[in-house]
Structure formats: C-alpha cells, structure tokens
Amino acid sequence: MRLTVWLASRLLRLLLVLLSVAAVSFGLMMLSPIDPVDAYLGPQMAQVSPEQRTLIAERWGFNTPASVQFHHWLQQLLSGELGWSHIYNQPVSDVINQRFQRSFFLLLSAWLLSLILGVVLGIAAGSKEGSLLDRLISGYAYITASMPTFWLAMLALLLFSVTLGWTPTCCAGPTGVLSQEVTLLTQLHHLLLPTLTLALLGVATITLHTRAKMAAFMRSDTALHAFAQGASRFDIAWRHGLRHASLPAITLAFASLGELFGGSILIEQVFAYPGLGQATVAAGLRSDVPLLLAIALFTALFVSVGNLIADGLYQWADPRIARDRTNE
Amino acid sequence: MNSQPRLVAAGYAGVFGLLVLLLLSSSLWLGDSPLHMQFGARLMPPSAEHWLGTDALGRGLWARTLAGLALSFGVGLSAALLGTLIALSLASLAMLSPILDALVSLLIDTLLSVPHLILLLLIAFALGGGTQAVIIAVALTHWPSLARLLRAELLSLRNAPYVAISKGFGKRQGFIVWHHLLPHVLPHCLVGALLLFPHAILHEAALTFLGVGLDPTQPAIGVLLADAMRYLTGGYWWLGVFPGLGLLLMVLAIERFASMLRKAL
Numbered sequence: 236m237r238l239t240v241w242l243a244s245r246l247l248r249l250l251l252v253l254l255s256v257a258a259v260s261f262g263l264m265m266l267s268p269i270d271p272v273d274a275y276l277g278p279q280m281a282q283v284s285p286e287q288r289t290l291i292a293e294r295w296g297f298n299t300p301a302s303v304q305f306h307h308w309l310q311q312l313l314s315g316e317l318g319w320s321h322i323y324n325q326p327v328s329d330v331i332n333q334r335f336q337r338s339f340f341l342l343l344s345a346w347l348l349s350l351i352l353g354v355v356l357g358i359a360a361g362s363k364e365g366s367l368l369d370r371l372i373s374g375y376a377y378i379t380a381s382m383p384t385f386w387l388a389m390l391a392l393l394l395f396s397v398t399l400g401w402t403p404t405c406c407a408g409p410t411g412v413l414s415q416e417v418t419l420l421t422q423l424h425h426l427l428l429p430t431l432t433l434a435l436l437g438v439a440t441i442t443l444h445t446r447a448k449m450a451a452f453m454r455s456d457t458a459l460h461a462f463a464q465g466a467s468r469f470d471i472a473w474r475h476g477l478r479h480a481s482l483p484a485i486t487l488a489f490a491s492l493g494e495l496f497g498g499s500i501l502i503e504q505v506f507a508y509p510g511l512g513q514a515t516v517a518a519g520l521r522s523d524v525p526l527l528l529a530i531a532l533f534t535a536l537f538v539s540v541g542n543l544i545a546d547g548l549y550q551w552a553d554p555r556i557a558r559d560r561t562n563e
Numbered sequence: 564m565n566s567q568p569r570l571v572a573a574g575y576a577g578v579f580g581l582l583v584l585l586l587l588s589s590s591l592w593l594g595d596s597p598l599h600m601q602f603g604a605r606l607m608p609p610s611a612e613h614w615l616g617t618d619a620l621g622r623g624l625w626a627r628t629l630a631g632l633a634l635s636f637g638v639g640l641s642a643a644l645l646g647t648l649i650a651l652s653l654a655s656l657a658m659l660s661p662i663l664d665a666l667v668s669l670l671i672d673t674l675l676s677v678p679h680l681i682l683l684l685l686i687a688f689a690l691g692g693g694t695q696a697v698i699i700a701v702a703l704t705h706w707p708s709l710a711r712l713l714r715a716e717l718l719s720l721r722n723a724p725y726v727a728i729s730k731g732f733g734k735r736q737g738f739i740v741w742h743h744l745l746p747h748v749l750p751h752c753l754v755g756a757l758l759l760f761p762h763a764i765l766h767e768a769a770l771t772f773l774g775v776g777l778d779p780t781q782p783a784i785g786v787l788l789a790d791a792m793r794y795l796t797g798g799y800w801w802l803g804v805f806p807g808l809g810l811l812l813m814v815l816a817i818e819r820f821a822s823m824l825r826k827a828l
Contacts, residue, residue: 248672255673263689381761381814383768386788386807393800404796497680501769505792516773519684527688531681539676 241550249539256535257312257528261305264524271297274522275321308528318525322517327529330514335533337407338510342499344430349437349495350488354481356438357445361480362472364450372442379439384498388432388505395428402428405507429506433498440491441484448480486548492541496534572827579820586636586813589629597630597782598622606794609801616801619794624787624801628809631784634777635810638698639764645702646763647709647756651748654713658721658740667714671707679704683766687775697776701763709755713748720744757821761814768810784810 272288273280275295283291292298296307311318317327360372379387396404403409403425408417452458452475461471500512507513511530518526601621609616615624657667674682682704690696720726721744729739770776771785779786784806791802 251669252672252676255669256677259673260677260685263685266689268691269688377818378811378815381765381818382811383765383772383788383807383814385769385772386803386810389788389792389795389803389807393795393803397796397798397800493676493678497678500678500680501772504773515681515684516775519688519773519775522688527685531677531685534678534681535676538678542676 245543245546249543252539253532253535257309257532258305260528260531261308262301264528265301265304267522267524269522271295271524274524312532317529320518320523320526322521322523322526323514327525330526331511331529331533334509334511334514337508338499338503338512341426341430341433341503341508341510342495344426345433345437345499346488346492346495348430348434349441350484352434353438353441353488354445354477354484357442357484358449358472358476358480360442361446361449362453362468362476364453369446373446376439376442376446379436380443382436384432384436385501385505387436388429388502391428391432392505407509425508429502429508433495433502436498437488437491437495440494441487444487445480445484448483449476452476452479482548486545489541489545489548493534493538496537569827572823575820575823579816582816583636586629586633589633593626593630597626599626606799615805616799618787618790618802624805627782627787628784628806630782631787631806632809632813634781634783635764635767636813638694638701638767638777639760642698642701642705642763642767643756643759645698646705646759647752649702650706650710650713650755651745651752653706654710654717654748655740655745657714658717658744659736664714667710671711671714674704674707675711679766680769683770684773684775687770692775692778694777694781697767697770700770701766704766705759705763709752709759712755713751716748716751717744720747754821754825757817757824760821761817764810764814764817 272291275291276283289298296304299307308318315328317331319325320327320330323330356372356376360369363369392404395401407425408421449472453471457475458471461475466474496512499510500515502508503510503512504516514526515530517523518530599622601617601623603621604613604617605621606619607613607617607621613623613625615628617623618627653667653670657664677685683700686700686703687696690699717740726739726743729743767776768783768785768788771783772789773785774789776785777783779789787806788803791799791806794802
C-alpha cells in the first residue's frame with residue numbers, strides 16, 4: 236500500500252517535471268535570436284522572397300503568439316508527433332530511434348563497466364585507508380574527476396588509434412561500406428575505445444563514493460568485532476564490506492545517468508560516432524529546434540527514470556529515509 | 564590539532580594566489596603573442612625556441628595555452644559567482660512562503676533532470692553564443708545543486724529557537740530570512756562557489772569545444788582543442804596534449820584548494 240502511494244506520487248512528480256522541462260526548453264527556443272524561418276530554410280534563405288517567407292511563417296505558425304505555439308506543440312507531442320528534423324530530413328522520432336540504438340550499447344556497456352570498476356577500486360582503496368594502494372587509487376580518481384572528458388578521449392585516440400593503430404580513428408564502421416554490411420566484430424572494434432574512455436570517466440565518482448563508505452565501515456564496530464574474531468581484512472571487505480558499499484554505488488550509478496549522457500555527447504563528437512550525442516550537437520549548431528526539444532525531453536525522461544530507480548533502491552534498502560521524508 | 568590543516572591551507576592559498584596572479588597578468592607580459600602568426604614556423608614540434616610547439620598558423624602554443632587558461636579562469640569565476648548568487652537568492656526566496664518553496668523545488672528538479680550539457684546547449688543556443696552567453700548558461704545550469712544544499716541548510720535553521728523567538732516578537736518572515744538566516748549560510752556559499760568553480764571551467768571548455776561556446780577567434784582552451792582535433796590524425800600530438808594538460812592542472816589545483824578550504828573552515 237505504502238509503495239503504491241509512493242510510486243504514484245513519484246510518477247505524478249515525474250510528469251510535472253517533464254512538463255516543466257518542456258516549458259523551459261520551449262521558452263529557451265523562443266528566446267533564441269535565430270529566425271525560425273531562416274532556420275527552416277537553411278542555405279536557401281537568400282532565394283526566398285518576403286511574400287514566401289510570410290507564407291512559410293503562416294504554414295508553420297511562426298507568427299502566432301508563443302503560448303499558442305506551445306499549446307500546439309504539446310498537443311502534437313501528446314499524440315506522439317515529435318515534428319520534422321530539417322537537418323536529417325526525416326521525422327524526429329525516427330532520428331532519435333536510430334541514433335539512440337547506436338548510443339544505447341555504448342551507454343550501457345560504459346555504465347556497467349564504470350559501476351564494476353568503481354566498486355572494485357573503491358573497496359580495494361577503502362578497505363585499508365592510507366595504504367599505498369588507497370593513495371594510488373584515490374589519486375587516480377581525483378585526477379580523472381578533474382579531467383575534461385573530451386581531452387581524455389583525444390589522448391586515447393592519439394595513443395591507440397593514431398600512434399599504435401590498434402583501433403579505428405572514427406565512426407561506427409569503415410568508410411565506404413554500407414551500415415548493413417558491417418559485421419558485429421567490426422562494430423565492436425569501433426565501439427571499444429569510446430566505451431572505455433566513457434567508462435573511465437564515470438569510475439571516478441563511484442570509486443570515491445564507495446571508498447568513503449568502505450573506510451567508514453572499516454572503522455565501525457561490526458568490522459572491529461570481525462577483526463576480533465580473527466577474520467582477515469580481505470575476508471571482512473569481501474563478506475561484509477561489499478554488501479555495505481555496493482548498494483550506494485548502484486544507486487549513485489543510476490543517479491548519475493545525466494553525467495553519463497553528457498559524457499557520451501563529447502565522446503561521440505571526438506570519435507565521430509554517429510549516435511544521439513552527435514545528433515544533439517548537430518541540432519544545436521544548425522538550429523534544428525524540433526530535434527533539440529525532443530532530445531531534451533527524451534534525456535530528461537531517461538535521467539528522471541534513473542533518479543526514480545535510485546530513490547526506490549534507497550527506500551527499499553533503508554526505510555529510515557522514507558520516514559525522514561514524511562517528517563519533513 | 565585544528566591549526567595544522569589551517570596552516571597547510573594558508574600555505575596552499577599563498578602559492579595558489581601567486582599562480583592566479585601570474586595567470587591573470589599573463590595578458591600583460593604575453594602581449595599579442597597568442598594571436599601572432601609566424602608563417603615560417605607552422606606546426607613546429609616543441610623545441611627551445613617554441614616551448615610547446617606551434618599551431619597550423621604558426622602561433623606559439625605556450626602563449627595560447629596561457630591565454631586560454633586565463634580566459635577559462637575568468638569565465639569560470641564569473642559563472643561560479645553568478646551561479647552562487649542565483650542559488651542564494653532562490654534558496655532564500657523559497658523560505659518566504661510554502662508556495663514559493665514548491666516552485667523553487669520544482670525548478671531545481673526540472674533543471675537537474677536534464678543532463679547539464681544538453682541544458683547548456685539549449686541555453687547557449689537561446690542566447691546566441693559568445694562569452695556572456697557562456698557565463699550565463701554555465702551559471703544557470705550550475706546553481707540547482709548548490710541551491711538544494713542551501714535550502715536544506717536554511718530549513719534546518721528555520722526551526723532554531725532564536726528564530727522562533729524572533730517570530731514571537733512579531734517579526735516578518737522577510738526580516739527573519741534577511742537578518743537571521745542568511746548570515747549563517749554565507750560561509751557555505753563561499754565553499755559552494757569554490758566547488759562550482761572547477762565544474763564551471765570544465766563545462767565552459769566542453770561547450771566551446773563543441774562549437775557553441777566562446778568565439779572561435781579567441782584563444783580559449785576549447786577552441787585550441789577543437790583545432791587540435793583537425794590535426795590529430797596527422798600526428799601533431801602537442802596541439803592536443805598541452806592545452807588539455809594545462810586545463811587539467813588548473814582544475815586540479817582549484818579542486819584541491821577548495822576541499823582544503825572546506826576542511827579548514
């Protein structure tokens with residue numbers, strides 16, 4: 236019963252947040268100094284007469300007040316119509332569908348890899364605070380946390396693709412080959428470096444978080460008791476610490492989906508990987524408003540669901556949190 | 564026991580301040596060299612004459628990297644200060660009435676649910692790019708996490724006995740927020756601004772790298788690295804390595820300084 240109430244209130248909240256994401260991003264697009272007719276016409280804007288321009292504005296409703304346009308857009312959105320992307324010349328939903336399919340594997344594997352690596356490194360570092368291993372791992376985590384995402388990707392590209400020649404320098408498949416004919420192995424080969432760099436960046440926050448949890452656990456009475464019973468440090472870390480530290484790490488991983496997606500935008504740009512991140516940049520640079528709006532909403536949904544799962548995990552694992560919240 | 568971290572922080576602050584001064588004054592002693600082209604020395608590798616090498620137009624990378632760092636520092640600092648100001652004003656506004664509180668919370672949730680970089684792209688797009696747009700965009704995307712922190716802090720303060728007494732004297736909510744609550748969270752703001760700072764710098768560089776941030780004629784780190792991307796496959800490694808390394812070192816220094824200050828305060 237309590238769970239259903241909680242879920243219902245969170246879903247309502249999610250809807251409210253999505254609606255305000257729609258309003259905020261639509262408002263931002265309205266603020267833009269770029270003329271929507273120019274954006275629609277692209278390079279052909281010089282060849283169009285003023286009369287035709289008014290016709291275009293009328294056809295697409297650019298001359299109506301912003302509130303009417305917003306209302307219209309929302310109605311379209313609710314009926315599943317996301318609009319037309321003029322830079323890819325196909326429906327926005329198709330663009331997102333194709334692009335997200337390509338990004339999905341990249342995001343998922345990087346996410347899993349960073350979670351596993353982060354937990355392992357965090358437990359290794361936190362189980363003996365102040366040891367050489369701890370200092371090495373924390374140092375590594377601090378450095379990657381301050382590193383520009385795209386720069387790490389550039390360094391990886393420079394080392395592994397340009398200098399050593401182990402991995403391809405760009406794209407999702409070899410140039411001049413149809414995407415249907417690219418084998419799975421080649422696809423994976425092209426994904427290898429982007430995935431690794433994206434994962435390495437996510438590792439830092441999870442490592443530091445897990446390390447702090449683990450170090451606190453090692454100072455706790457539970458650990459002291461286990462030590463007194465003669466258990467080894469490895470034993471304690473493995474049997475007790477892992478359970479203590481892994482749930483917060485999983486929760487954190489769900490809560491930081493936004494950062495993961497932001498990282499993928501930069502990484503796809505560096506590796507010229509034709510995923511959703513690259514489409515986002517293209518839409519921003521070439522003012523494809525419908526695509527940009529749809530991507531903002533899509534990623535907000537993605538991130539909110541991640542946050543919802545993180546919150547649910549917390550509730551499930553620690554009932555005290557639910558109680559605190561009702562007291563507020 | 565408490566004096567040692569303070570001493571370390573003071574020493575660190577001295578070195579840090581000196582570096583910042585040197586960086587900020589770099590435009591004086593570098594002159595126009597970040598933009599000066601030498602067509603006889605294009606794409607030269609690092610040497611005694613060109614410390615970090617030169618780019619495709621024969622501009623010295625040493626001077627350009629320093630100028631880029633100074634630019635990033637300035638933009639990052641302005642954005643962090645502006646973001647802190649927004650966070651503080653909205654968090655205290657939320658204290659005035661439950662309706663305002665709900666609205667501010669909704670705004671925080673909304674902005675936090677869109678990935679930073681996408682929101683940045685949207686805002687930079689709405690404002691049309693350029694230095695000012697980047698500062699505003701970074702400030703607008705970075706205030707929510709700090710505001711959430713400040714709001715929680717203010718909420719716990721609101722139940723303090725002295726606030727109840729003040730309320731008993733018939734003081735208005737606005738008076739209480741301004742005179743009793745705000746002075747308490749100001750130190751949090753300082754630390755918050757310092758913690759926002761490195762994020763602001765990294766996001767500015769990312770935005771500029773993608774081509775929607777600072778003007779490409781400016782020697783910003785993002786511009787230098789976007790330039791380097793074009794020559795990366797040709798093996799001109801110094802173009803990509805040094806500007807990024809400079810940025811990493813600067814962000815790392817600020818990050819360490821901020822966490823040291825937080826411990827010392």
